[in-house]
Amino acid sequence: MxxxxxxxxxxxxxxxxxxxxxxxxxxxxxxxxxxxxxxxxxxxxxxxxxxxxxxxxxxxxxxxxxxxxxGVATSSSDAATATTTASSSTQSGSLSFRVNKLASSHAVVFGTPVDATTDTIMSDPSFVIDVNGVSKTVNVTDKTLSGVVDAINKTPDLGVKATAFQVSPGKYTMQLTSTTTGTQSKFEFPNGNSSPFTALGSISPVSEGADAELAVGDSATPLIVTSSTNTFKDLMGGLTVTATKKQAETDPPVTVTVARxxxxxxxxxxxxxxxxxxxxxxxxxxxxxxxxxxxxxxxxxxxxxxxxxxxxxxxxxxxxxxxxxxxxxxxxxxxxxxxxxxxxxxxxxxxxxxxxxxxxxxxxxxxxxxxxxxxxxxxxxxxxxxxxxxxxxxxxxxxxxxxxxxxxxxxxxxxxxxxxxxxxxxxxxxxxxxxxxxxxxxxxxxxxxxxxxxx
Structure with missing residues (x-):
């Protein structure tokens, strides 16, 4: 209104x-x-x-x-790092050891270079590879080096990756490398490790899959502690040690100390x-x-x-x-x-x-x-x-x-x-x-x- x-x-x-x-x-x-x-x-x-x-x-x-x-962990050497996590088992103390080995991946290389996109390197439509004792099949449609590398890398959970690299102008070969480290990373082809890639020639080892090793105690008869990676979890309660380099025999041992x-x-x-x-x-x-x-x-x-x-x-x-x-x-x-x-x-x-x-x-x-x-x-x-x-x-x-x-x-x-x-x-x-x-x-x-x- x-x-x-x-x-x-x-x-x-x-x-x-x-x-x-x-x-x-x-x-x-x-x-x-x-x-x-x-x-x-x-x-x-x-x-x-x-x-x-x-x-x-x-x-x-x-x-x-x-x-x-x-706990607070310290290491006496750059050959290993040490960290702690709080848990009911965390303990104080010290431990001395030598880094004998670092963990490594298994890898092989083939000896005969080929043209990566035109040369056929295998005859069958698939091949089998044994990874840590388990047989796995890779199906291949393009049988050239590039096609095989692509097929390997696209196969899920295979545990192996492939790389094509140039040896001389226009000529390539292949390296196979495990995706993990340690002895469990080893792989081979069945039938006496006979390669299905006949055009690539013989297989040569690049590195052997091996565990990391720490030697604890007397240098003559040490206790060997192994890990498939360079990380050793719960070496002591709550303590994780990561090996970073192999030590020479003349290097002093690594001493890791954990304090409250x-x-x-x-x-x-x-x-x-x-x-x-x-x-x-x-x-x-x-x-x-x-x-x-x-x-x-x-x-x-x-x-x-x-x-x-x-x-x-x-x-x-x-x-x-x-x-x-x-x-x-x-x-x-x-x-x-x-x-x-x-x-x-x-x-x-x-x-x-x-x-x-x-x-x-x-x-x-x-x-x-x-x-x-x-x-x-x-x-x-x-x-x-x-x-x-x-x-x-x-x-x-x-x-x-x-x-x-x-x-x-x-x-x-x-x-x-x-x-x-x-x-x-x-x-x-x-x-x-x-x-x-x-x-x-x-x-x-x-x-x-x-x-x-x-x-």
């Missing part, structure tokens, strides 16, 4: 209606303000939930036994402490009280969040199961409610008694999760209780807050309908008033005219 500003009354009826509608909309505006407040509350819970999940991940990492089994990765473990502990402090800081920011002109957080005075803070701090303040302080392994509380970590003290404790130090973080002797007493175990339980999907403290608060926002939005929508109807009613009423005033004015004018005619 268009403007109903009074032409008869002289009243700005649109302004009057606007003022009345502002009064009518007060309850809806109050609901919108509640939505804004509730959204800030939910956002605050979500922020805390994210930080507590970070704490959960960092704490769980320390409850994994492999986190304490990491104290720096790596300390970094994991630092990560848990940092994650706890980040979560505590987030809770503090969101729950701070108003101070003078500084506004309070959206969760100011929230007792539930205060409880979460207390739970995090109590994991440290409660001490170990034996009644001692975690200060002995470098972790303690400050007066302002944060955690500190002394890496030097932690590493000293770890090196002095690795098993005892690990047990103070992860109680592997207890199978019931609720009864585990390790610091990381407790921290994991606190963070999990807060963040667990659907049932966690924060998860339920976030869900409840979102449900409240949904309900408030529905109520705002209901008010939109009411206000539209109310505005239409006011416009109709003021329009009717202008019509009535117009009629009265017309009647007044008529009456004035009648009175004037009587005079």
């Amino acid at each position: 268009g403007s109903v500003d009074g032409l008869i009354s002289g009243m700005s009826t649109s302004s009057v209606i606007s003022g009345l509608m502002q009064v009518e909309a007060a309850p809806q505006n109050a609901l919108k303000a509640k939505i804004t407040t509730q959204q800030k509350v939910v956002t605050a819970y979500q922020g805390i939930n994210t930080k507590m999940k970070g704490l959960l991940d960092a704490a769980k990492a320390l409850t994994d036994p492999t986190a304490w089994k990491g 990765d104290t720096e790596g473990i300390a970094a994991k502990v630092q990560a848990m402490v940092d994650a706890a402090n980040t979560a505590l800081s987030e809770i503090g920011t969101q729950t701070k009280n108003k101070s003078g002109a500084v506004a309070g957080g959206p969760l100011s005075g929230n007792s539930i969040m205060s409880g979460v803070t207390s739970s995090v701090l109590n994991t440290v303040s409660g001490g170990t199961a034996a009644g001692t302080s975690f200060k002995d392994i470098g972790i303690e509380l400050t007066r302002n409610g944060t955690l500190t970590f002394d890496k030097t003290k932690f590493i000293a404790a770890l090196e002095a008694d690795p098993e005892k130090t690990q047990a103070l973080f992860a109680d592997t002797a207890q199978t019931d999760v609720t009864l585990k007493t390790g610091l990381a175990d407790r921290m994991t339980a606190v963070a999990d209780k807060a963040t667990q999907t659907n049932t966690g403290t924060l998860s339920r608060l976030i869900t409840s807050g979102n449900d409240a926002i949904t309900d408030l939005n529905h109520r705002v929508d209901d008010w939109d309908v009411r206000l539209q109807a109310r505005q239409a009613t006011l416009q109709k009423q003021f329009g009717a008033m202008e019509t009535a005033l117009g009629k009265l004015k017309n009647q007044g004018s008529w009456l004035s005219g009648q009175l004037a005619s009587l005079g």
Whole structure:
């Protein structure tokens, strides 16, 4: 409906209606303000939930036994490299050996060069090759050197690749090479290794498929360790050695040493402490009280969040199961409610008694999760209780807050309908008033005219 500003009354009826509608909309505006407040509350819970999940991940990492089994490997020679992976079997120690051999592929070459695209090198439509004792068939349609090379390379899972190379201008021959290394890479043609490629002449060996060899122990009667590749996995628990070159007899042995990765473990502990402090800081920011002109957080005075803070701090303040302080392994509380970590003290404790130090973080002797007493175990339980999907403290608060926002939005929508109807009613009423005033004015004018005619 268009403007109903009074032409008869002289009243700005649109302004009057606007003022009345502002009064009518007060309850809806109050609901919108509640939505804004509730959204800030939910956002605050979500922020805390994210930080507590970070704490959960960092704490769980320390409850994994492999986190304490990491090692740092070093090699005394460029003849071999050494790496470690964390596993329950990772062990510290050293091992000396000599690199006797590197793994090699099996390869042969044919002695008579031919034209690669015009000379036919075989008569049958297929041939058989034995790879590591398994017979495999290669079907050939183009019997030239180029066609045979293409057929070999396109045969799936053959284990052998072919290469044509130029011996003299316009003349080529072929090399066959296994796609793997080690003794299992050997191949041959059946029937006394008779070549099906008669035009290519005799076969000459290029390299023999052989395993890599490490010689461990006395040089006269060493223990030989073999691998089909140059990589020796789990040579010691969690240790992988890769041979890079064959050693001469006069070269000193390679010594590989694996030491406990104290720096790596300390970094994991630092990560848990940092994650706890980040979560505590987030809770503090969101729950701070108003101070003078500084506004309070959206969760100011929230007792539930205060409880979460207390739970995090109590994991440290409660001490170990034996009644001692975690200060002995470098972790303690400050007066302002944060955690500190002394890496030097932690590493000293770890090196002095690795098993005892690990047990103070992860109680592997207890199978019931609720009864585990390790610091990381407790921290994991606190963070999990807060963040667990659907049932966690924060998860339920976030869900409840979102449900409240949904309900408030529905109520705002209901008010939109009411206000539209109310505005239409006011416009109709003021329009009717202008019509009535117009009629009265017309009647007044008529009456004035009648009175004037009587005079």
